[in-house]
Amino acid sequence: MSKIPADLLYTEKHEYVRKTDDKSLVVVGITDYAQGELGDVVYVELPKVGTSFGRMDAFGTIEAVKAVSELFAPLAGTVTEVNTTLDSDPALVNREPYGDGWMIKLRIKNPADFDQLLDAEKYKQLVGE
Amino acid sequence: MRPTERALTWHLLIEPDGRPGAENMAVDEALLDESDRTGGAFLRLYRFSPPCLSLGRNEPARARYDRAAITRLGITVVRRPTGGRAVWHEHEVTYAVAAPLAALGEGSVRDSSVAIHRRLAAALRSLGVAATLAPRARAPGLGAGACFAALVGGEVVVDGQKVIGSAQVRLGGGRAFLQHGSILLGGSQDLLTAVSRETAVSRQPQAASGTTLSAALERPVTFHEVVDAIIAAWDAPLTSTALYRPLPSSTAQFSDPAWTWRR
Numbered sequence: 001m002s003k004i005p006a007d008l009l010y011t012e013k014h015e016y017v018r019k020t021d022d023k024s025l026v027v028v029g030i031t032d033y034a035q036g037e038l039g040d041v042v043y044v045e046l047p048k049v050g051t052s053f054g055r056m057d058a059f060g061t062i063e064a065v066k067a068v069s070e071l072f073a074p075l076a077g078t079v080t081e082v083n084t085t086l087d088s089d090p091a092l093v094n095r096e097p098y099g100d101g102w103m104i105k106l107r108i109k110n111p112a113d114f115d116q117l118l119d120a121e122k123y124k125q126l127v128g129e
Numbered sequence: 130m131r132p133t134e135r136a137l138t139w140h141l142l143i144e145p146d147g148r149p150g151a152e153n154m155a156v157d158e159a160l161l162d163e164s165d166r167t168g169g170a171f172l173r174l175y176r177f178s179p180p181c182l183s184l185g186r187n188e189p190a191r192a193r194y195d196r197a198a199i200t201r202l203g204i205t206v207v208r209r210p211t212g213g214r215a216v217w218h219e220h221e222v223t224y225a226v227a228a229p230l231a232a233l234g235e236g237s238v239r240d241s242s243v244a245i246h247r248r249l250a251a252a253l254r255s256l257g258v259a260a261t262l263a264p265r266a267r268a269p270g271l272g273a274g275a276c277f278a279a280l281v282g283g284e285v286v287v288d289g290q291k292v293i294g295s296a297q298v299r300l301g302g303g304r305a306f307l308q309h310g311s312i313l314l315g316g317s318q319d320l321l322t323a324v325s326r327e328t329a330v331s332r333q334p335q336a337a338s339g340t341t342l343s344a345a346l347e348r349p350v351t352f353h354e355v356v357d358a359i360i361a362a363w364d365a366p367l368t369s370t371a372l373y374r375p376l377p378s379s380t381a382q383f384s385d386p387a388w389t390w391r392r
Contacts, residue, residue, distance in 0.1 A: 037237050038238065039238070042187075045187060059186075063185075063186065063212040064212075064238070065238060066185070066213035066281060066296040067188070067211075068186050068211060068212045068296075068297070068298040068299070069238075069303075070298045075248075083283065
């Protein structure tokens, strides 16, 4: 069974959102369930700082076991920081998806976007756990 | 088998004449787009003409391959939309499957990949090749060398050596996937070693560079006999469809050196 922390929000495409003390800044990554489904991650392609995305726009790609999948922005916003550690150690996404395997920090545009996200209970139902 | 698998009719495209690498990648990606939009499923069996070196989408090619040597030798290069590592496409049947996620298994990469490989292995066995699927193992990283030098669990092998190299991508709406790969008829992947920047010491041993159908059967194997075997083994209705015309606009992107040598 995968880890689904109660204090995070989720998308139907398996990204998570962690709120921070700064109300308009969030941390985005992919869930433990997603990394388990993908398998061994070998490359994460992330956007440049300053890039803006609409809600559920593709913000990057992830490659695991020779398969490339897109990553989606859970909320509209602008990238303030990317996890450059993933360049040299992409398997952090497998080992610590909610910790050092985070992907981007987003300065969100529209707080109402939070209403579109799933809480942990709904995400558990989505993945059948 | 799930009901959706039975209900699905696959569109079959056979292209024995071959196309340049950029066209092949653009057509495969266009089929993915069409599958994503329409829910259609496509099986394309094709070739590369001229022979072509393809790079994985995220492969660090600038560090690994000698671009000047590749240019000097007049080798055409394309970067795939899919993952994985480099392949030399010369004596092979290339396959592409673009289909809805639910068409093969539960939709995970592993499910769809294994389902395709089972069908391809059955096709090869019908030709007399002792093809099996490799046991699950930890996936090699992008730094593991050429495609046929590294084995992933679930891939098609003969006597433990890889005979089909495949890779996958899921883009756009996320309702469909593209998997394409090379079924080696003959020849070798030695060209990749010749244009590699790696030292002789760090190169993979020759025994790990895959095998071919001709080597396994000890006779020449043709494009058409493999195509016929795949069609017979596909285990779903297939209907022939027109070849892709005109060329997809993404052909220009796949021809652009900025894309090919982006890493």
